Amino acid sequence: MATTTPTDTTPTTAEAPRTFGNYIAGEWRPSAADVTFDDTNPAREREVVARFQRSTAADVDAAITAAAAAFPAWRATPPPQRGEIILRAALLLERRQAELARLMTREMGKPIKETLGDVQTGIDFGKFVAGEGRRAEGDTVPSAIPDKLCLTLRQPLGVVGIITPWNFPLAIPAWKTFPALVAGNTVVLKPASDTPLSAAMLVEILIEAGLPAGVLNFVTGPGGTLGDTLVTDPRVAMISLTGSTEVGRHVAELCGRDLRRCSLELGGKNAVIVMDDGNLDEAVAAVAWAGFGTTGQRCTATSRVIIHERVADAFTERLAAAARDLRIGDGLDPETGMGPLVNRGRVGAVHAYTEIGEREGARLVTGGTPLSDGELAGGAFYAPTVFAGVRSEMRIAQEEIFGPVVSVIPVADYDDAIRAANSTVYGLSCAIFTENARTAFRAMHDINAGLVYINAGTTGAEPHLPFGGTKQSGNGHRELGRKAVEEFSEIKTVFVSYPPVK
Numbered sequence: 001m002a003t004t005t006p007t008d009t010t011p012t013t014a015e016a017p018r019t020f021g022n023y024i025a026g027e028w029r030p031s032a033a034d035v036t037f038d039d040t041n042p043a044r045e046r047e048v049v050a051r052f053q054r055s056t057a058a059d060v061d062a063a064i065t066a067a068a069a070a071f072p073a074w075r076a077t078p079p080p081q082r083g084e085i086i087l088r089a090a091l092l093l094e095r096r097q098a099e100l101a102r103l104m105t106r107e108m109g110k111p112i113k114e115t116l117g118d119v120q121t122g123i124d125f126g127k128f129v130a131g132e133g134r135r136a137e138g139d140t141v142p143s144a145i146p147d148k149l150c151l152t153l154r155q156p157l158g159v160v161g162i163i164t165p166w167n168f169p170l171a172i173p174a175w176k177t178f179p180a181l182v183a184g185n186t187v188v189l190k191p192a193s194d195t196p197l198s199a200a201m202l203v204e205i206l207i208e209a210g211l212p213a214g215v216l217n218f219v220t221g222p223g224g225t226l227g228d229t230l231v232t233d234p235r236v237a238m239i240s241l242t243g244s245t246e247v248g249r250h251v252a253e254l255c256g257r258d259l260r261r262c263s264l265e266l267g268g269k270n271a272v273i274v275m276d277d278g279n280l281d282e283a284v285a286a287v288a289w290a291g292f293g294t295t296g297q298r299c300t301a302t303s304r305v306i307i308h309e310r311v312a313d314a315f316t317e318r319l320a321a322a323a324r325d326l327r328i329g330d331g332l333d334p335e336t337g338m339g340p341l342v343n344r345g346r347v348g349a350v351h352a353y354t355e356i357g358e359r360e361g362a363r364l365v366t367g368g369t370p371l372s373d374g375e376l377a378g379g380a381f382y383a384p385t386v387f388a389g390v391r392s393e394m395r396i397a398q399e400e401i402f403g404p405v406v407s408v409i410p411v412a413d414y415d416d417a418i419r420a421a422n423s424t425v426y427g428l429s430c431a432i433f434t435e436n437a438r439t440a441f442r443a444m445h446d447i448n449a450g451l452v453y454i455n456a457g458t459t460g461a462e463p464h465l466p467f468g469g470t471k472q473s474g475n476g477h478r479e480l481g482r483k484a485v486e487e488f489s490e491i492k493t494v495f496v497s498y499p500p501v502k
C-alpha cells in the first residue's frame, strides 16, 4: 500500500478518501505493518471519510525515538518562540474553521454548530496558552538565610504521550498538545480510532505553523497495543489521557509501576438538580441541550435530573416534548438538532441501557429505540430518551451511558437532592436550578464535582478556566486555564548564595 502525504492530496471527499500516514520525525510514513483502517461517517457508515494506519508497537517505538531525539533542541528553544508557533497554529485553525468543522461532522456526526464550537475551543485555548510562553514561569522568594536568593523554575518533562477520545476530536488534542509544547516537551499523540482525521488536521496545522521535525509525532491505531507500548516505555516521562474510567484505571496502574506522571480526565454521570423554585423553562432548555447535544456523548452530558417531587411531572412532560421535537439527522444539515452516535456499535450499547432501565422498573417516557427509517438508514441513530420515576440506586442512574438518555429522579428536598447528586463514583459536572440565593451558595459547597453550574446545564467549558473532575472522573489534575502549562512541567527550586568574598 502506498501512503500519501496529507499536504499533496486534495481535501477529503466521499469519492476519494485520503490515506494518511503516521507523522514521525518530520515525515508522513506508512506503519511498519502497512495496513490501514477506515474512518467512516456515522450518519452513513458506508461512507469512508479517510483512511489511517493500523500501527503497531514498532511505530510507537519509532515515534518515541523521534520525540526523544527532538527534545534537547526544543527544550532549548525560548518559551516565547514556542508560544509563537502555538499562536500561529490558532490563527490557522481560525482560517480553516469551517472546513475543519465539516470534516469533523462527517467523521463523528455531531451537528455543524457543535463542530464549529469544537474548533473554536482549539482556537481560543491556542491564543490563551501561547501567551504562557511569555509569562513569568516561577516565583522569587526571600531566604531565611542572609545573602541568599531562592527561586523556582519550570522545566519540561521530556517526551509526553497524549491519548485522546473521539467526542471532542480537535478540542481535546489541542488542549493537551498546546500546553505540553509550550512547556518545552516533545509529544507522541495517539488519537481515538473513530476520529483520527480531526487530530491529523491539527498536526498538519502545527507543522504549517513551524513546529520542528520530531517535536510532535502522530500514530494511529488500536488503543490497547499502542496505548500499552506508549504508557510503559521508559523514555516517556508523562501520559495525559482523556477517556473512560476503565481505560484510565488501566493506564494509571501501568504508570504507577514506574511512578510515571499521569494525568487522567475520565467519565461522568452528571446531574442537574431542579428545586421547586427553579425556573422550569430554563431548566428544560438546559437539560435538552446538555442531555441530547453531541447525542449525549459529552463527558459533561446531563444524564440525571434530580428534581423536587412537586415539579417532577411537569418537568418530565416538557422535557419529553423537547426530545420529540428534536430533528434527528445528518449533522451537516443546519436544521439537524441531534446527529448520530459515533458508530453502530454504540447503538447496541446505549439500547442495552434502555432495556436495563425498563427491567429496573423505570418508566420509559419517550425514545428508547434505534432509528433507521428513511434517511436515517445506515446510520448510528438513536432516539432521544427520557426515563421517569428513576431511583438513585438504579444502574441507569449510576453508570455512564454515553448516549441521549436522561433519567428523571424525584426527591423530597434539598438534602435528598445533594445526597443523590453525590451518590455516584463520578464527580465531573453538576448543576442546580434555583431562584434562592442561599440554596445556590449552599450547593456550590455541597456538590462534590469539579465543575458546578448555577442556573445553567452541566456543559460548557471556558478555555481560561480549569477543567476536570473529582472522584473517579479523573486523578486530581485540571486541564485548561492558567495552570495548564504547570501540568506538563516540573518545578525546580534554586538556592543562590552570594555572601561577600572574604
Ligand code: NAD
Binding pocket: 163, 164, 165, 166, 167, 168, 190, 191, 192, 193, 222, 223, 224, 225, 226, 227, 228, 231, 242, 243, 244, 245, 247, 248, 250, 251, 265, 266, 267, 268, 298, 299, 300, 400, 402, 428, 468, 469, 473
Ligand atoms: P476510551 O477510554 O475507550 O478511549 C480513549 C482513548 O484511549 C482512545 O484513544 C483509545 O484508543 C485509548 N485506549 C484504549 N485502550 C487503551 C489502553 N489499554 N491503553 C491506552 N490507551 C487506550 O474512551 P472513548 O470512548 O474514546 O471516550 C469516551 C470516554 O471519554 C467517556 O467515558 C467520557 O466520559 C470520557 N471523556 C472524558 C472527558 C473529561 O474531560 N473528563 C472528556 C471527554 C471524554
